[in-house]
Amino acid sequence: MTPRDRADACPGAVQTHLAADGRLARVRVPGGLLTGAQLLVLAQAAVDLADGALELTSRGNVQLRGLADDAPPELARRLHDAGLLPSEAHETARNVVASVLSGRSGGLVDVRPVVQALDAGLVADPSLAALPGRFLVTVDDGRGDVHGLAGDAGLVAVAPDALALVLAGHGSGLRAAPAQAHDLLLRAARAFLDERAAQGSQAWRVHELDDGPARVAARLGSSVVPLAVPAADPPVGSLEQGDGRVALVGLVPLGRLTTAALDVLVQVTAALGSEVQLTPWRSVAVPDLPDEYVDDVATALHSAGLVFDAASPWAQVTACAGLPGCAKSRADVRADAARAVATGTLPVPGPQHWAGCERRCGRPAGSVDVLATGQGYEIGAG
Ligand code: SF4
Incomplete structure (x- = not known):
């Protein structure tokens, strides 16, 4: 067990962190999915209030750096209006990574509705605002891309009609249909908080509790079991979607989406009415591209610094x-x-x-x- 004697201090969009170059705000993006309108709000906020760029984190979230001391309230207002800050109380608790391009290419289950329901259920429960900022939820559609990211509670599709609950990498013996899977995960998050209180602990992660996975599983009426999920490499480059359109996944060197790259992404999403997905590997997926646009979009993003070659040293x-x-x-x-x-x-x-x-x-x-x-x-x- 790792003893903790304080709550975590992860920054949020409201609870900013004072860094050497100004205030740093971290905006949670559950599942990494941003509509074009949300991306525009973030890009504009980066120019108006921060240093012009967006930083990608290892949890598929975004950070703005160099904010002035009086900027956070204006940032919070813009994020709230864009649906990016549904609950200030839960702002650091919404750490959810999900399979990249789920529902579009590969995977057993389209987990986008699962992530949406999970996030809605999380912010609807005041008790879950107590989840530590380090508590990570993974939602894997069965391809094995995010299951291995050391989540605290996770779902992984094991069949087109079933997702298994995972606790700190251990199978829990519990499964649910896609429509009920978010409820199972939310129960696990509450069980973690209950077990933490019972142990008199300030643990940030399930594995930091005494016998954490087993105790949390027991609170759900189950016990830990082995669960093998083959790992998949992060996608990079051009991928054909199930509907014949194309997704481009570009590496973002050092996770820094510059103003130039954001301009291209905003233009593309506005022109196509599409969205982007931020990944936990500091890359950006641009889905739903008609074949005839792919080369132009790839060229523009490459000119703005994104990398589409998996063999690049930037990978x-x-x-x-x-x-x-x-x-x-x-x-x-x-x-x-x-x-x-x-x-x-x-x-x-x-x-x-x-x-x-x-x-x-x-x-x-x-x-x-x-x-x-x-x-x-x-x-x-x-
Ligand atoms: S690892 Fe880097 S960012 Fe983190 S505290 Fe040290 S110098 Fe700062």
């Missing part, structure tokens, strides 16, 4: 904020990582996370550390 590199955004950092890790990509001098092959200090913020599981020391970088520090 391997993540970084924390570093200098100048974080005063704790010993280096401008993003600039250094970008230089290493541009010059072909990445220090190791494969996934690597560049961090300015030992906190290693945003480090994906399985990455090698590239840790700033003040005199250079230490590789593979554990």
Whole structure:
């Protein structure tokens, strides 16, 4: 058990974090799905109130940096009007990642309605506002892309008519039909809070509780069981949808969606009346493209910095904020990582996370550390 002596301090859109470059706001986007209108609101807010860009997080959420001290109320008003802040009390609790392109390409179940019902049920229950900001929900449509992201409570489709409940990676022995699956997940979230209270704990995650998965399962009248779900690689590039249209999935270097990239995405979604999906791998999916538009959209997004080649070194590199955004950092890790990509001098092959200090913020599981020391970088520090 990891003892916690305080509540987590994850930032939100209202509870912003004061960073070295101004206030940082994190906007939860359950399932990563944004309508074109919502994307426009975020892009405009980034220009009007922040540094012009949107940062993608490892949970498919977005951050705005460099906000002035008096900007958060205006940001909250815009987000609320756009449906991006349905409950201020629940703002840090809505951490839901979902299979990318579910209902459009692959998967056993279209989990978009599950995510919608889950989010609605979450904000409708005042008790669930107590969920820690670190508590992660995964909703996997059976393809195995988000099941392995170390969620606390999750659903994974095991048949076209059944989703299994997962607790910190363990099967729970419980299943539900797609229309009832959100209820099962919400019951699990309440059971976590009840077990946490019973243990007198301030745990942020299920695995931090004593015997967490088993105790939470027991509160649901079940017990943990093995559950094997083959993992799938994150999508990159062009994918044909079930309806014959095309989805483009572009990597966003260092997770920073620039004003130029946002302009293209806003134009595309406005022209097609479509949406985008932010992924937990700091990429953006642009679905529902008619075949004749695909090359032009890909070219415009590539010109704005997005990468459509899974073999690109950008597929391997993540970084924390570093200098100048974080005063704790010993280096401008993003600039250094970008230089290493541009010059072909990445220090190791494969996934690597560049961090300015030992906190290693945003480090994906399985990455090698590239840790700033003040005199250079230490590789593979554990
Ligand atoms: S890892 Fe350290 S330097 Fe990087 S953002 Fe986190 S606290 Fe700042």
